[in-house]
Amino acid sequence: MLLLTLLVVVGGIGLYMALPRGRTAPARGVLALLAVAAAAMLVAILINLPSGIVTPARPTMVALSVLALLAAVRVVTHSRPVYSALYFVLLVLANAGLLLLMQAEFLATGLVIIYAGAILVTYIFVIMLAQQTSGKAPYDTEAREPLLGCLAGFVLLAVLAGGIYGTAVPGELKRAGPGGPLAAEAIDVRPDLAPNAALLSDVNRLSEPGPGHGTTERLGTHLLTSYFLAMELAGVLLLAAMVGAIAIARRQLSGMEGAA
Amino acid sequence: MLIPLVLVGAALFSLGLIGFVTRRNLIIIFLCTELMFQGIVLNLAAFGRYPLSGPPSLDGQAFAIFLLAIAAAEAALGLALVVLLYRYRGTLDANAYKVLKDS
Numbered sequence: 001m002l003l004l005t006l007l008v009v010v011g012g013i014g015l016y017m018a019l020p021r022g023r024t025a026p027a028r029g030v031l032a033l034l035a036v037a038a039a040a041m042l043v044a045i046l047i048n049l050p051s052g053i054v055t056p057a058r059p060t061m062v063a064l065s066v067l068a069l070l071a072a073v074r075v076v077t078h079s080r081p082v083y084s085a086l087y088f089v090l091l092v093l094a095n096a097g098l099l100l101l102m103q104a105e106f107l108a109t110g111l112v113i114i115y116a117g118a119i120l121v122t123y124i125f126v127i128m129l130a131q132q133t134s135g136k137a138p139y140d141t142e143a144r145e146p147l148l149g150c151l152a153g154f155v156l157l158a159v160l161a162g163g164i165y166g167t168a169v170p171g172e173l174k175r176a177g178p179g180g181p182l183a184a185e186a187i188d189v190r191p192d193l194a195p196n197a198a199l200l201s202d203v204n205r206l207s208e209p210g211p212g213h214g215t216t217e218r219l220g221t222h223l224l225t226s227y228f229l230a231m232e233l234a235g236v237l238l239l240a241a242m243v244g245a246i247a248i249a250r251r252q253l254s255g256m257e258g259a260a
Numbered sequence: 261m262l263i264p265l266v267l268v269g270a271a272l273f274s275l276g277l278i279g280f281v282t283r284r285n286l287i288i289i290f291l292c293t294e295l296m297f298q299g300i301v302l303n304l305a306a307f308g309r310y311p312l313s314g315p316p317s318l319d320g321q322a323f324a325i326f327l328l329a330i331a332a333a334e335a336a337l338g339l340a341l342v343v344l345l346y347r348y349r350g351t352l353d354a355n356a357y358k359v360l361k362d363s
């Protein structure tokens with residue numbers, strides 16, 4: 001818990017210092033040091049947390065988590081929008097890796113195709129269209145209320161993380177020790193919700209290779225039976241959004257100020 | 261596995277919120293909403309895979325897929341609005357559109 005508090009504080013200070021702020025260039029050495037310290041603390045926390053019901057490839061998960069969070073920090077703090085968008089692609093790839101570890105193969109591929117492939121390409125097109133001036137725009141190099149923003153965000157994060165951590169480890173941290181005798185059986189739910197043998201067999205069933213090798217086939221069946229109406233409505237929503245986007249972007253600027 | 265993943269999701273959401281509040285470029289503001297969506301996708305999938313009680317289900321993944329559809333619609337509409345605003349004022353600075361703010 002102490003480490004978690006420390007991580008949130010260090011992260012908040014580091015992000016505050018890293019936000020673009022006018023002419024004063026941020027001290028790169030200090031920032032790199034803070035980033036390394038935060039990453040080390042994050043690794044320590046993730047490794048020391050109680051292991052799950054099943055534990056697939058934990059080092060991979062830790063590495064992907066650190067990668068995703070570092071990319072997210074760069075998305076928020078980079079003063080060039082194109083680089084922000086490219087770091088977002090990195091974040092999406094790391095996230096897709098995490099989803100693969102959760103046996104969400106279809107979701108992982110869908111995330112890469114839709115986010116990294118479609119949405120981010122649209123973003124980069126708009127950035128290229130709108131940023132005609134060379135060099136950095138003044139509104140990119142100066143954050144708005146960085147102190148208050150960081151404070152609000154990291155207070156929210158502290159509350160969320162404290163709640164999640166409290167759920168995982170109610171009062172006793174010793175059970176979570178990596179070398180403790182209970183480490184193998186330690187679970188990440190409250191003791192009164194401990195899994196029984198039947199639940200464990202259910203968990204393992206999800207990871208068994210099915211006829212479609214993975215969860216894709218069952219997910220498709222699930223979507224087209226349990227969520228059939230919602231699927232059709234999603235299609236209608238996408239059509240409406242497309243029509244709306246075309247109608248908005250094609251509007252003529254008669255009677256307004258001329259385009260720049 | 262649930263707790264680390266949910267922690268990472270919460271951190272992604274908070275970072276997106278900070279970016280949404282502090283950045284002044286309209287495009288980056290929309291990008292930060294996508295950052296928040298990423299955290300939520302991670303949370304939904306993690307809770308579906310490692311539920312607190314009961315067997316793992318595919319509902320989390322199904323919800324995440326609907327979230328992808330909503331995110332695509334939001335990105336299309338939001339970017340169309342950004343393009344319109346840019347043609348109107350010639351800048352992407354959020355401070356240039358203060359007319360909506362109570363003075």
